[in-house]
Amino acid sequence: MRIEPHSPVPIFQQIADGVRSAVAAGVYRPGEMIPSVRQLALNLVVNPNTVQRAYEQLEREGLIISRKGTGMVVAPDSKLAARNGVEQSLRQAMTQSIAQARAAGLPRAIIDRAYRDAWQQSPEA
Amino acid sequence: MRIEPHSPVPIFQQIADGVRSAVAAGVYRPGEMIPSVRQLALNLVVNPNTVQRAYEQLEREGLIISRKGTGMVVAPDSKLAARNGVEQSLRQAMTQSIAQARAAGLPRAIIDRAYRDAWQQSPEA
Amino acid sequence: MRIEPHSPVPIFQQIADGVRSAVAAGVYRPGEMIPSVRQLALNLVVNPNTVQRAYEQLEREGLIISRKGTGMVVAPDSKLAARNGVEQSLRQAMTQSIAQARAAGLPRAIIDRAYRDAWQQSPEA
Amino acid sequence: MRIEPHSPVPIFQQIADGVRSAVAAGVYRPGEMIPSVRQLALNLVVNPNTVQRAYEQLEREGLIISRKGTGMVVAPDSKLAARNGVEQSLRQAMTQSIAQARAAGLPRAIIDRAYRDAWQQSPEA
DNA sequence: GTGGTCTAGACCACT
DNA sequence: GTGGTCTAGACCACT
Numbered sequence: 001m002r003i004e005p006h007s008p009v010p011i012f013q014q015i016a017d018g019v020r021s022a023v024a025a026g027v028y029r030p031g032e033m034i035p036s037v038r039q040l041a042l043n044l045v046v047n048p049n050t051v052q053r054a055y056e057q058l059e060r061e062g063l064i065i066s067r068k069g070t071g072m073v074v075a076p077d078s079k080l081a082a083r084n085g086v087e088q089s090l091r092q093a094m095t096q097s098i099a100q101a102r103a104a105g106l107p108r109a110i111i112d113r114a115y116r117d118a119w120q121q122s123p124e125a
Numbered sequence: 126m127r128i129e130p131h132s133p134v135p136i137f138q139q140i141a142d143g144v145r146s147a148v149a150a151g152v153y154r155p156g157e158m159i160p161s162v163r164q165l166a167l168n169l170v171v172n173p174n175t176v177q178r179a180y181e182q183l184e185r186e187g188l189i190i191s192r193k194g195t196g197m198v199v200a201p202d203s204k205l206a207a208r209n210g211v212e213q214s215l216r217q218a219m220t221q222s223i224a225q226a227r228a229a230g231l232p233r234a235i236i237d238r239a240y241r242d243a244w245q246q247s248p249e250a
Numbered sequence: 251m252r253i254e255p256h257s258p259v260p261i262f263q264q265i266a267d268g269v270r271s272a273v274a275a276g277v278y279r280p281g282e283m284i285p286s287v288r289q290l291a292l293n294l295v296v297n298p299n300t301v302q303r304a305y306e307q308l309e310r311e312g313l314i315i316s317r318k319g320t321g322m323v324v325a326p327d328s329k330l331a332a333r334n335g336v337e338q339s340l341r342q343a344m345t346q347s348i349a350q351a352r353a354a355g356l357p358r359a360i361i362d363r364a365y366r367d368a369w370q371q372s373p374e375a
Numbered sequence: 376m377r378i379e380p381h382s383p384v385p386i387f388q389q390i391a392d393g394v395r396s397a398v399a400a401g402v403y404r405p406g407e408m409i410p411s412v413r414q415l416a417l418n419l420v421v422n423p424n425t426v427q428r429a430y431e432q433l434e435r436e437g438l439i440i441s442r443k444g445t446g447m448v449v450a451p452d453s454k455l456a457a458r459n460g461v462e463q464s465l466r467q468a469m470t471q472s473i474a475q476a477r478a479a480g481l482p483r484a485i486i487d488r489a490y491r492d493a494w495q496q497s498p499e500a
Numbered sequence: 501g502t503g504g505t506c507t508a509g510a511c512c513a514c515t
Numbered sequence: 516g517t518g519g520t521c522t523a524g525a526c527c528a529c530t
Contacts, residue, residue, distance in 0.1 A: 008133045008138075012505080012506090021229040024231075025228065025229050047506060049508090066381075067514090068513065068518055069422070069514035070514085070517065070518085071515095071518075086229040090226045093218060094240055095243040096218075099247040103146050103150060104149035105151065114212065114216045115219055115240055118220040122220060131316075136529070137528080178528095260521090262521090272479075274481075286501075288501080297522045297523070305503085318502070318528065319528075321501090321503075322502090337476070340472055340476045343472040344472060344490055346468075352497050352498070353397075356458065361465065364469050365490055367469075373477070380514095385514090422514060425515085428514095
């Protein structure tokens with residue numbers, strides 16, 4: 001997981017997105033523990049409070065469960081929920097991108113090609 | 126043009142994107158004037174300073190030219206430049222969206238469907 | 251609104267409860283502004299971050315709306331929502347108190363008297 | 376006895392409350408032994424240190440007495456003391472709940488109904 | 501001035 | 516060591 005410090009997307013949001021994605025991909029499975037607040041903060045070279053905020057959001061979403069003194073555990077049935085969350089934000093981004101492109105008068109051929117090219121550039125899962 | 130005040134994308138950026146898109150679509154043509162800072166600020170319910178910042182960015186991009194005392198004019202040959210700008214940001218957004226979805230393990234069928242659905246939801250140009 | 255710094259209830263939670271209560275009571279009405287983060291922090295002799303956290307929670311509950319550069323506004327229809335929130339936490343506290351008292355074998359007469367006495371001690375609204 | 380791990384009330388406090396309630400109810404009688412630290416920790420799925428802290432508090436209150444090598448014994452005359460402790464915390468909770476509800480403008484009818492409903496929901500002693 | 505995010509550093513409850 | 520809360524202080528976007 002990489003943090004882009006100059007992105008307009010807040011760092012804590014990037015962290016939450018990254019962990020959600022990892023849960024969706026099955027990197028962390030229900031019942032497993034995810035990195036501790038302090039550990040992940042060290043890895044990402046980020047303040048622990050920032051990681052804490054990301055984890056709080058994921059707990060509100062029901063993806064993880066916090067246990068004092070023990071750590072954070074991936075919630076049961078969280079994989080599907082995470083996948084849905086990722087798909088939802090994908091759809092939102094797609095819709096907005098395409099709407100903007102069409103508003104600017106880009107022809108369908110151009111947009112379709114952008115989509116295909118994006119596929120080829122993205123790393124395989 | 127709509128402003129989303131809670132988006133992580135700064136408002137001035139959203140405004141710049143919107144105007145660029147309008148130039149690309151030919152809504153504003155080379156030599157024509159675009160809305161005054163105050164006028165657009167009123168329309169979007171936004172502070173004039175914010176519009177000002179957006180216009181400064183577009184001027185740096187060469188899409189518009191300020192004429193003292195009269196206002197901002199669309200630069201000659203700006204339509205193609207605007208189109209290219211819009212396409213570029215489209216490609217960037219697509220690439221990032223798809224990369225995120227694949228990282229989360231979403232299968233191609235899901236992503237393709239999201240793309241098709243996004244097309245149907247977007248208003249015709 | 252008073253903060254009890256040694257209460258086990260977190261300060262930010264006490265602040266959120268206090269503002270929710272004020273909205274429910276009609277002290278702040280829909281469309282009106284509530285004290286700024288910094289102002290309330292000064293009043294309560296508390297760090298601005300702590301107030302910020304309380305306001306974030308209220309925004310998630312839909313009771314208030316934040317506007318960058320302007321301040322926080324009470325949401326429309328928020329009074330009823332706030333009242334419901336207060337009533338819900340009242341019921342929860344009551345249920346727990348009574349359950350504990352009965353578990354300890356306190357007779358109904360004692361519990362009823364505690365309830366009546368509590369009424370007399372509480373200040374009129 | 377149930378522990379709510381996410382309650383703002385510290386776990387050791389919840390445990391102390393539970394044991395005090397049991398003594399008040401006569402579940403544990405003067406001279407009898409209460410569960411060992413380890414045993415109760417296992418039951419509640421809690422760390423022994425936490426139970427230890429709860430017992431220390433009860434010992435300070437004079438409700439239980441530690442006998443080296445054998446365990447904790449319920450103190451003589453402790454039943455009445457425990458009852459008084461439970462009643463006192465009941466009154467405190469009631470007073471605070473009602474004060475909060477009235478501050479939020481809830482009418483008496485609503486509060487009375489919450490009280491009656493709480494009675495019906497609580498299990499018989 | 502106003503909200504939003506972040507760092508640095510501290511203390512608490514719990515394991 | 517682990518999560519949860521809080522202070523002090525800074526910078527950013529927006530009004």
